[in-house]
Amino acid sequence: MSQVQIACRGVSKSFGRVPVLLDLDLEVPIGAVVTLLGESGSGKTTLLRLIAGFERPDTGTIVIGDETVDSDQLYVPPEKRRIGYVSQEGNLFPHLTVAKNVTFGLARGDRSADRVGELLELVGMKDLGERYPHQLSGGQQQRVALARALAPHPQVVLLDEPFSSLDASLRSSLRFEVMQILRQRDATTVFVTHDQQEALSVADLVGIVDRGRIRQFDKPEVLYNRPADPRAARFLGEANIIAGTATSGFIDTAFGRLSLADEQASLEGPAIVLVRPEQVSVRPPVDEGSTHAHSTGRVVHCEYYGHDSVVLVELAEGGPTLRVRCVGPTLVAVGDLVDLVMTGNFRAWPDDPMSRGDDDLHP
Amino acid sequence: MPRGMRIAALREFVSGGRRRYPWLLATTSILVAALLLVPLVAIVAQALQAGWGQVWLVLDRSFVATLLWNTIKLAVVVTILCAVIGTGCAWLTERTSLPGRRTWAVLLIVPFVIPDFVLAWTWTSVFPAIHGYSGAVLVMTLHLYPLVYLPMAAAFRAADPGQVEAARVLGLSKRAAWLRISLRQARTTLLGGCLLVCLALLSYYGAFENLRYQTFTTAIFGEIRTQFSPAVASSLSLVLVALSLFILGGEGMFRERGRVQRSGAMAQRAQTPIQLGRTRFLAVAGVATTVGLALGFPVAVVVYWMTTGSSSGLPTSVSFWAAMGYTALYSALGAVLATALALPVSLLTIRHPRRWTATLERSTFITQAIPGVVIGLALVYVVSRHLNFLYQSPQLLVIAYALMFFPLGLVALSSSVARASPRLEEIGRSLGKGPLAVRLTVTAPLLAPGLAAAFCFLFLSSVTELTATLLLAPTGVRTLATQFWAYAEESASLGAAAPYAAAMIAMSAVPAYLLGRWFDQRIVGEPGGSWFQEEVP
Numbered sequence: 041m042s043q044v045q046i047a048c049r050g051v052s053k054s055f056g057r058v059p060v061l062l063d064l065d066l067e068v069p070i071g072a073v074v075t076l077l078g079e080s081g082s083g084k085t086t087l088l089r090l091i092a093g094f095e096r097p098d099t100g101t102i103v104i105g106d107e108t109v110d111s112d113q114l115y116v117p118p119e120k121r122r123i124g125y126v127s128q129e130g131n132l133f134p135h136l137t138v139a140k141n142v143t144f145g146l147a148r149g150d151r152s153a154d155r156v157g158e159l160l161e162l163v164g165m166k167d168l169g170e171r172y173p174h175q176l177s178g179g180q181q182q183r184v185a186l187a188r189a190l191a192p193h194p195q196v197v198l199l200d201e202p203f204s205s206l207d208a209s210l211r212s213s214l215r216f217e218v219m220q221i222l223r224q225r226d227a228t229t230v231f232v233t234h235d236q237q238e239a240l241s242v243a244d245l246v247g248i249v250d251r252g253r254i255r256q257f258d259k260p261e262v263l264y265n266r267p268a269d270p271r272a273a274r275f276l277g278e279a280n281i282i283a284g285t286a287t288s289g290f291i292d293t294a295f296g297r298l299s300l301a302d303e304q305a306s307l308e309g310p311a312i313v314l315v316r317p318e319q320v321s322v323r324p325p326v327d328e329g330s331t332h333a334h335s336t337g338r339v340v341h342c343e344y345y346g347h348d349s350v351v352l353v354e355l356a357e358g359g360p361t362l363r364v365r366c367v368g369p370t371l372v373a374v375g376d377l378v379d380l381v382m383t384g385n386f387r388a389w390p391d392d393p394m395s396r397g398d399d400d401l402h403p
Numbered sequence: 404m405p406r407g408m409r410i411a412a413l414r415e416f417v418s419g420g421r422r423r424y425p426w427l428l429a430t431t432s433i434l435v436a437a438l439l440l441v442p443l444v445a446i447v448a449q450a451l452q453a454g455w456g457q458v459w460l461v462l463d464r465s466f467v468a469t470l471l472w473n474t475i476k477l478a479v480v481v482t483i484l485c486a487v488i489g490t491g492c493a494w495l496t497e498r499t500s501l502p503g504r505r506t507w508a509v510l511l512i513v514p515f516v517i518p519d520f521v522l523a524w525t526w527t528s529v530f531p532a533i534h535g536y537s538g539a540v541l542v543m544t545l546h547l548y549p550l551v552y553l554p555m556a557a558a559f560r561a562a563d564p565g566q567v568e569a570a571r572v573l574g575l576s577k578r579a580a581w582l583r584i585s586l587r588q589a590r591t592t593l594l595g596g597c598l599l600v601c602l603a604l605l606s607y608y609g610a611f612e613n614l615r616y617q618t619f620t621t622a623i624f625g626e627i628r629t630q631f632s633p634a635v636a637s638s639l640s641l642v643l644v645a646l647s648l649f650i651l652g653g654e655g656m657f658r659e660r661g662r663v664q665r666s667g668a669m670a671q672r673a674q675t676p677i678q679l680g681r682t683r684f685l686a687v688a689g690v691a692t693t694v695g696l697a698l699g700f701p702v703a704v705v706v707y708w709m710t711t712g713s714s715s716g717l718p719t720s721v722s723f724w725a726a727m728g729y730t731a732l733y734s735a736l737g738a739v740l741a742t743a744l745a746l747p748v749s750l751l752t753i754r755h756p757r758r759w760t761a762t763l764e765r766s767t768f769i770t771q772a773i774p775g776v777v778i779g780l781a782l783v784y785v786v787s788r789h790l791n792f793l794y795q796s797p798q799l800l801v802i803a804y805a806l807m808f809f810p811l812g813l814v815a816l817s818s819s820v821a822r823a824s825p826r827l828e829e830i831g832r833s834l835g836k837g838p839l840a841v842r843l844t845v846t847a848p849l850l851a852p853g854l855a856a857a858f859c860f861l862f863l864s865s866v867t868e869l870t871a872t873l874l875l876a877p878t879g880v881r882t883l884a885t886q887f888w889a890y891a892e893e894s895a896s897l898g899a900a901a902p903y904a905a906a907m908i909a910m911s912a913v914p915a916y917l918l919g920r921w922f923d924q925r926i927v928g929e930p931g932g933s934w935f936q937e938e939v940p
Contacts, residue, residue, distance in 0.1 A: 094829045118832035125833040131826050135848045144844075145834030192835055 044103075045070040045228040046091060046196060051100035052252075053086055060086045061097070062252035069245075073222065073229045077239040077275060078249030084232045087249065088198050091230065092125050093118035105195060124189030124197040124227070128204055130181040132173035138184050139169035145192040155191075162221060163187045179210050186218055190225065197222060199231040203238070215242060236276050240264065248275050264316075266301070266387055273314045273387075278350075280320075280362050283391060286311040291388050294360050296335045301385040310391040315382065317350060317365035322378040324371075337362070339376045353380060425755055431747040432763060438744070439767050439809055442781035446640050449784050453634035461638040470619050470639075474646070477539055477618070478604050482597045484544040488693055489551025490593060495686050497559035499677045507690050508556065514697035515549040516915040518867035518884070520609025521904045522546050522697075524891045525704035527613055539616040545697040546610070547603055551596035558592040591657050598654040605647050606774035608870040609888065619643040620776045620870065627780060627874065640777045647772035655765070705908070708901035722881065727906055730866055730882040733797065737804025738812075738861035742854055744805060745812035749820045768810045778807055779874030800875045804865040811864060812857040819853025859914035866911045883907045 046068040053061040060083045068074050078084040089095045091102060093109065093116065101111040104123070109116040132141050142159050143151040160166050163183040173181060182202055189197060202218070203211040219242045222229050233239050239246050240260045247257040255275075256268040267273035270281045284293035289305040291298050291313050298313060325336050340361065341352035351372060354361045362380065372378055450458050461467070495501045496508040514522075523542045526533050533541065562585055570580040608620040619639055626636045679686055752764040773781075782803055786793040793799045823846045831841035869884040876885055887903035 089829075092829070092833055094832070117838070118829065119835045119837055121833070122835075123833055125830060127826065127830070129826070131824070131830050133827060133831075133845055133849075134822065144831065145836070188830075188834065 043069055045072070045105060046230065047101075047103040048087070048091070049101050049103075051087070051090060051097045051102065053083075053090060053095065053097045060252055061090075063100070064253055066247060066254055066257065068228060068230060071226050071228055072244045073219065073231065073242060074245045074247060075231045075233055075239040075243040076247045076249050077233060077236065079234060082249045083252045084234075084249040085200055088125075088200050088230060088232050091196075092123055092198055093121050122192070122195045124192070124194035126182070126185045126189050126197070126199045126202045128201040130173075130178075130185040130202075132176075132181055132184055132188070134173050136172075137169065138165065138171050138173070138176070141173070141184055142169075142187045142191055144188060159187045159191050160184075162190070164217070178206050179214055182206065182214065186221070190221070190227070195228065197227045197229045199229065201233055202231075204233070204235070211238075240276065246276075248272050250275070267314065269389060270312060270314065278317050278363055278365075280315040280317065282313050282315055282360070282362075284311055284313055284388075285309065286388060291386065294335070294355055295362060295380055295382065298382055298386045299384075300388055304388055307388055307390065311388045312391045313386050313388040315362065315386060317363045318367075319382060319384055319386070320362060320364040321381045321383075322351065322353065322364055322366060322372055323381060325377050325379045335380050336377060337380060339372050339374050339378060342372070342374055351378075353378060425751065428747050428751045428755075429760075432751045432760075435744045435748055436763050436766050439770050439806060441785065442773055442778050442806065443644065443769065445781035445785045446637055446644065446777060449633055449637040449781070450641055453637060457634035458638040458641070461635050462642065466622075467639070467642065470617060470622055471642075473536075473616065474605065474618055477536065477543065477616075478601045480540050481543045481547065481604060482600050484540070485548040485551045485600045486593060486597055488544065488548040489596060490555050490589075492548075492690055492693060493552050493555035493559055495690055497556050499679050499686065500683065501679060501686050501690065502683060503687075507694070510694045510698060511552055511690070512549050513912070513915065514545060514694075514701075515547075516863070516867075516911045517546070517698070517701050517908055518609070518869065518911075519543075519546050519607045520613055520869055520884075520888065520891070521705075521867075521907065522701050523610035523613040524900065524904070525701040528708065528891075528897050529704055534615045536616060538614040539611060542610055542614060543604060543607075547600045548693070548697070550599045550603060551593065554592045554596045555589065558589050562588065595654055595657040598650050598657065601650050602647060602654065602771065605643060605650070608774070608776055613891065619646075620774055623776050623780065624870070624873075627776075633784075636780055640780060644773055644777060647774065648769065651768070651772040655768070702908070705901050705904045708897045709905060711898070722886070723902060723906075726881050726883050726886045726903065727910075729880055730884070730907075730910070733800055733804065733882065734862050734865035734868075736797075736801040737808070737865045738858045740801055741805035741809050741812045741861045742816070742857045745809060745816055745857060746820075746850075746854075749813055749816040753817065753820045754825055764813070767813060770806060771810050773807075775807060775868060775870035776874070778803055779871040782871075783874060795875070795877045797877055797880070800872065800877070803871045803875050804861070804868065807868070807871060808861045808864045811860040815857035815860045816850075816853040819850050819856075822853075823849035856917075859917050863911045863914040867907055883910070 044067045046066070048064060048066040051061055051064045051066075052059070064083075064087065066087070076084045076087065086095065090097050090110070091104070096110060096115060099112075102109050104121055107116065108114065109121055132138075133144065136144070138160070139156045143156055146155070156169055157166065160169055163186055165180060165183050165187070168176070168180065173184070176184065185202070199218075203215055206214065215238065231238075231242065240263075243260055245257060246260050246263050248255040248263070250271065256263060256272045258266075260276075263272070264276050267276065270279070273279040273281070282293045282295065284291040284298075286292075286300065286304075286307040286309060288308075289300050291300055291307075291311055293313060295315075298315070300307060300313075322339075335355060337353040337355045337359075339351050340354045343350045348365055348367045351364050351366060352361050353364055364380065366372070492507075492511050496504045496511065501507065519542070522545060523538075526538065526542060566588075567580045567584050570584050571577070575583065605618075606620065607618075608624055611618050611621050612624070619642065623636055623639045623643070626632060626639065748764060748767060752760045782799060783794070786799060827845050827849070828841050831845045832838070836844065867884060869888060872882055872885050873888065876882060881889070883903045883906050887900050887907065890897075890900035890903065
C-alpha cells in the first residue's frame, strides 16, 4: 500500500476563461493533517472541491488511496469516494433535525439512538439532537457539520475554512477541539484556510496555494524559516525583505552585515534577504565594541500588542525601514534613537525578478 | 473550424465531457420562454395578416382616442386613491400602535381575493345608479388598493431603523430623517405598487362590462362577440399590449432600483411603534371603513342575495356542483402545469446565474402585460389556424391559465429554489448518497414549500378568471366564473348568481389565507433561519 492518501497530478481547472488551477501537483501522506493556505481567489477551495468530486478538473488525475477517482477516462462520483466535507457555512440540511443531519450518511440500520448520542457527544452537543439547524449558534452548527462528516468513517476529511465565519475566541477553541477529534481518528485531513496562524498551528504540512499552483509544500517550521521565495515568506508571518550584496556566506545590507544560512554560502552578488521581525532586537545606542552586526535608526511607529510590540525603525530620514518585534515591556518610544541587533542566520535569494516572485520589494 | 475539432467539440457537447453543463434545464427553459411568447407573436401575426393599412384605419378612428382617454382618466384617479389608501393603511398597521393591527393587516389584504366582476356586481345589484366613470373609480379603488398596501407594508416592516439612527447622528431632526430616509426609500416601492395598479386596470374586463364603462378590454370583447373583424380586434389588442408593456417596463425599472436600497441581511432590530394616542379612534375608523367597503359590503351583499334573492328554480344544484368541479379541475390542472413549467426556469436562473438566463427569466414576465382577453383571442387564432382539434378543448383552457399566471408561479418558487442549494446536494453526495437519493431526501423536501405556494397562487388566480374562460371554455362547460357571469347579466337572477360568487370567494380564500401566511413569513424572515441564505457569494 502506498504511503500517499491523496495525489493530484497535473490538475488544471478554469471557469469560463478564468484559469483557477494551473497544472497543480499535491501529495498528501496518509494520516497527515495538511493545511492549504492562500488568499481568496487563489484556487484553494476549487482544489478541495475537485478532491471531493463536486467539480471535475479540465486535465490531470486525482488519486485517493489506491484508487484513481478522476482522470480523462474515469470519474468516481462524490458518494463513492468516502470523504467527509465541512464547508464554511456548515450547510446543514435546514429541514432535518440535528440527529437526522448527523445520521444522514449512515445506512438505515446504523441510525440507532446510541450512535447518534455517541456522535453528538464527540462534538459536545449531546442534548441537542432534536433541535433544527436554525436554532443553533454558528459554532454549534459547525460542530454538527463535523459530526455529520465523520459519522460514516471517511478516509479523508476535507475542511473548507470551517471556522472563518466564527468570532476569534470561539474560532481558536473550536479549532483546538476539532483537531483533537480528527487526530484521534487518524483521518487524513485537508484544511483550507486564509489564516496564517490557523495554517501553521494545526498542520503537519502546509501548502501555500498561489495563483493556481502550490508554491511551497513543507512542514510549518521549514516554511516559516526557509521559505522558497520572498512571496512565500510574506504568506506566513511578517517579513522584512532587504536588498544587499552577498559575498562568501555573508550579505551586506543597509542594516549591516548579516550571516547567511549554511546552504547559501555559495550565493554571490546582488541578493535579497528575509529578516523576520523577531530576528531583530533594539537596544539603546552604544558607541562601539559590539560583536554583532548593528546599525542605528530612529523609531517612527509603535504598535503595542500586550505580549509584545512591533516597532518600525527608520535608518535615516526617508531611508529604509525595518519592522522589529520587541518581547516584554517596551522601553522605546516614537522618536527614540536605537541600535538594531540582528542575530542568527538569514535566508537570501539572488536579486532577480524570478526569485522575488513579485514587484514590490519592501512592505 | 477544422472538421476534426468540430467533431470533438460536438462529442464534448453531447457527452458533457469533463464539464457538466445543464443542457436539459437550459433547453427546457428556452422552450418554456418561447411558449410564453406565443400569444404576443400571435397577436402581431393576426394584425399583420389583416394588413397594416387596415390596422391604421382602425387606430385612426376617434373610437381609439375615446378608449385611451377613458383608460387614462380612470388610471390616474384610481392610482392616486390606491396610493393614499394603501400607504396610509400600511403605515398604520406596520408603524403605529393601531389597536388590533395584526388582524387589520390580514383583513386589508383579503379584498383582493374577491374577483373584480363580483365586486362590481355587488355594488350595481344594490345601487343600480352606480355605473360609468364614478362607479369604475369606486370599484377599482376598493379592489386594487392591496397592490399598494402589500409592498408598502413590507417596505415599512423591512425598513432598517439603523439608517434613520445614522441620519439622526449626522444631525437630521426626527422629521427630516423621516422625510429624507424613510419616505424617500418607500417612494420607489410606492411607484412600483402604483404601476401594478395600472397594469391590473388595463387587464380587467368583467367589472367594466358590468359597470358599463368602455375600455380596451370591453371593446375587444365586444368586437369578438359581435361583428368579428380580426383587424379591429388585433389592432386594439396591440394598443392595449403596448400600453401594458410600457407600464411593465417602468415597474421593472423601479423594482431594480428599489433592490439597491436593501441594506443586506443584517440583524434587524424591532422598531418601536409610534403611539397614536387619541387619534387612534380616527385611525381605526379609517381602516375599518376601508375594510368595510372593500370586504364587508360585498360579502354582506352576497349573503343577502343568497338568502333573500329570487332563486326560484334557476340554479339547479347539479349545475352548481358541476361548475364547481370544472373550476377546481381546470384551475388545479393549470396550476400544476404552470408550476411544472416554472420549475426548470427557476432552477436555471437561480443555479446558473448568467446574463442570458436573467434575460430569459425577465422575458417570461412579459405575459403579465397581456390581458386575459388578448390571451384568449391569440390562442383562438393559433388553434383555429394550426391546431383545430384543440379549439374549445379543456386542454386549451388549462394551457391558457398556465400561460397567463406563469410569472406568479416563478415568483412563488424562487425562495425555495434558492434554499435548495446545490451545496446541500454536494454535501449529501459526499455522505455517500447517490444523485437520485439526494434529490429525494434533500432537494425535494426543500422545494416542497415553494411548489405548494406556487400552486396556491396559481389556483387562486385561475378560479376567478373570467375573460379568457368566456372565450376558451369548452362548449357546454360552465365554470363558477362564467356561470356567475351568465346570471349576473340578467338582473332578474341576482339570487341565482350569489351562490357562485360565494363559492369563488370560498375557493380562493383558502389559498389566499395560506398565501398570506407564506407572504407574512417572507417579510419577517424565518426566525433565526436566515443563516443559510446568507451564504457568502
